[in-house]
Amino acid sequence: METSLADNGERILETRDLTKTFGGLTAVNGLSLNIERGEIRGIIGPNGSGKTTLINLISGIYRASSGAIYLDGARIDRLKPNVRTSMGIIRTFQIPKVFRNMTVLENMLVPAFSDSQGDRYKYGREVIQEAEDLLRFVQLYHMRDELAKTLSGGQIMLLQIARGFIVNPLKLYLMDEPFAGVNPQIKGVIMESIKEMNREKGVTFIIVSHEMPAIRRLCGRVSVMHEGRRIAEGSLEEVANIPAVIDAYIGG
Amino acid sequence: MDSLLLSQYLIAGLVIGIIYALMAIGITFIYSIMKMINWSMGEFYMMGSYLQYFLVVYILGPHLWFVGIPISMAVIFFVGLYIQRFLLKPMFVGEMERKDEYATVITIAMMVFFRNLAVVLAGPNQFAPPDYASPTYIGPLPVSGNRFVALVGTLLILGLFYLVVRNTWVGRALRGSAQNRVGIQTAGVNVLRVDQIAFGIGVSLAAAAGALLAPIFLVWPENGAVATMKGFEIIVIGGLGSIPGSLVAGLLLGLVESMGSVLISPSFKDVYGFGLVLFLLAIRPTGLFGERQRVA
Numbered sequence: 429m430e431t432s433l434a435d436n437g438e439r440i441l442e443t444r445d446l447t448k449t450f451g452g453l454t455a456v457n458g459l460s461l462n463i464e465r466g467e468i469r470g471i472i473g474p475n476g477s478g479k480t481t482l483i484n485l486i487s488g489i490y491r492a493s494s495g496a497i498y499l500d501g502a503r504i505d506r507l508k509p510n511v512r513t514s515m516g517i518i519r520t521f522q523i524p525k526v527f528r529n530m531t532v533l534e535n536m537l538v539p540a541f542s543d544s545q546g547d548r549y550k551y552g553r554e555v556i557q558e559a560e561d562l563l564r565f566v567q568l569y570h571m572r573d574e575l576a577k578t579l580s581g582g583q584i585m586l587l588q589i590a591r592g593f594i595v596n597p598l599k600l601y602l603m604d605e606p607f608a609g610v611n612p613q614i615k616g617v618i619m620e621s622i623k624e625m626n627r628e629k630g631v632t633f634i635i636v637s638h639e640m641p642a643i644r645r646l647c648g649r650v651s652v653m654h655e656g657r658r659i660a661e662g663s664l665e666e667v668a669n670i671p672a673v674i675d676a677y678i679g680g
Numbered sequence: 681m682d683s684l685l686l687s688q689y690l691i692a693g694l695v696i697g698i699i700y701a702l703m704a705i706g707i708t709f710i711y712s713i714m715k716m717i718n719w720s721m722g723e724f725y726m727m728g729s730y731l732q733y734f735l736v737v738y739i740l741g742p743h744l745w746f747v748g749i750p751i752s753m754a755v756i757f758f759v760g761l762y763i764q765r766f767l768l769k770p771m772f773v774g775e776m777e778r779k780d781e782y783a784t785v786i787t788i789a790m791m792v793f794f795r796n797l798a799v800v801l802a803g804p805n806q807f808a809p810p811d812y813a814s815p816t817y818i819g820p821l822p823v824s825g826n827r828f829v830a831l832v833g834t835l836l837i838l839g840l841f842y843l844v845v846r847n848t849w850v851g852r853a854l855r856g857s858a859q860n861r862v863g864i865q866t867a868g869v870n871v872l873r874v875d876q877i878a879f880g881i882g883v884s885l886a887a888a889a890g891a892l893l894a895p896i897f898l899v900w901p902e903n904g905a906v907a908t909m910k911g912f913e914i915i916v917i918g919g920l921g922s923i924p925g926s927l928v929a930g931l932l933l934g935l936v937e938s939m940g941s942v943l944i945s946p947s948f949k950d951v952y953g954f955g956l957v958l959f960l961l962a963i964r965p966t967g968l969f970g971e972r973q974r975v976a
Contacts, residue, residue: 489866509866510865510870513865514868521866525862526863527855528860529859530856538864538869539867539869540849541849542867542869595868
């Protein structure tokens, strides 16, 4: 497998000249991004700036038109989504992809049936225990036997996030608009779980969001995207004063 | 019209209906996971009936017919796995978009191929395996032994199918794939492997129907055509993608056919089913249990 030249062990994810075109539209345009191990990186930018496409490229939903993606120095941009998941890249979707006709607990157990994860389902009882602990962690335990479709929008988002935490190893968690349409109480639970997973398990996060207060509280560094390119990077305060960023947001 | 005769037809209708439902559940199960119609389902029914005939007549002997059924199912399950692996899986490779017409072409080609293969291997003849059981009674009503066996066998297989899908890790992955194909992949499950298992299970249900019905509807190269037709009628009635729908619609179709036969004339047996299909298409095009397709 081709490896990244600049890998110093601290960089968990690198995209190099990553480009995705849909017909005549270039959604992601020559994007090079470095994510350090253990950071919580925010990705912000106006609508249509390519944030979700970037998440889709990293998680394997889309295949890159050109460029490369490296996880821990190993090239991953040709791998199938489930293989990337088993390597430790988890994601959530803005419109949560849960299994609506399964119970909350069953939703949590689905990732265990994965041949590339050492067939963890053979340790059924332990996996169920772990799933229940995670449900307690995100305060959904009391709903464990309810069908997922009976949950509120915010609870479905929580369930989707919690389901990712059961994947092992968990290296990089990509979240696409985790706070969209979520009430403040659940927003708090999501932020706490991100911080705790980051602190306790060293999980790296990439969070796409329009919620600036949440980004400010969670993310040390923020990358700003506009028209498929990265136009700025730094703390939220730093990027907020860069003229190009202001222009992008007010459509200048 | 005496009530004994009527209830006899009623029972016969329910029995045949639940066995038709086995075919329909196989079709709808494959559809709900792979989002493709397997047009060669009847040929798996046909292969199941040939295998059963071969096992009972040449290897196991007439008393061990009940051993033949699981063997036929298992063989067809593996045939299904390999057919999916080499003929159908290519349509899912590459981007997430699929070539839907590919599945139609391949499965219709398989239908033609397997029918002709049966003619080449065993000739265009009809074979009749020995009876599974002698006539028996359900309560006061006499019922053909073969039909009784088929009913009990179908109920056992459906029960097993329910347990596997409901309670096992594979079953969870199967249901997850049916409910959200993208979600299951980002949960780390290899959806192509799930497809393969689903196709194997679906066609083995057809093989079970073929093996169970062999002494009633006999064994010949095109015996699957009727079963496929009934399977699709049930799916239109019950709603594509709904397993409870297939069960209810199967019973309904069986009842309508046998009631039509006894009350009007048995010559038009197939017409009554079509009448029911047309009626349902007029009043509820999604079928009894079908959901309106949401296009994301």
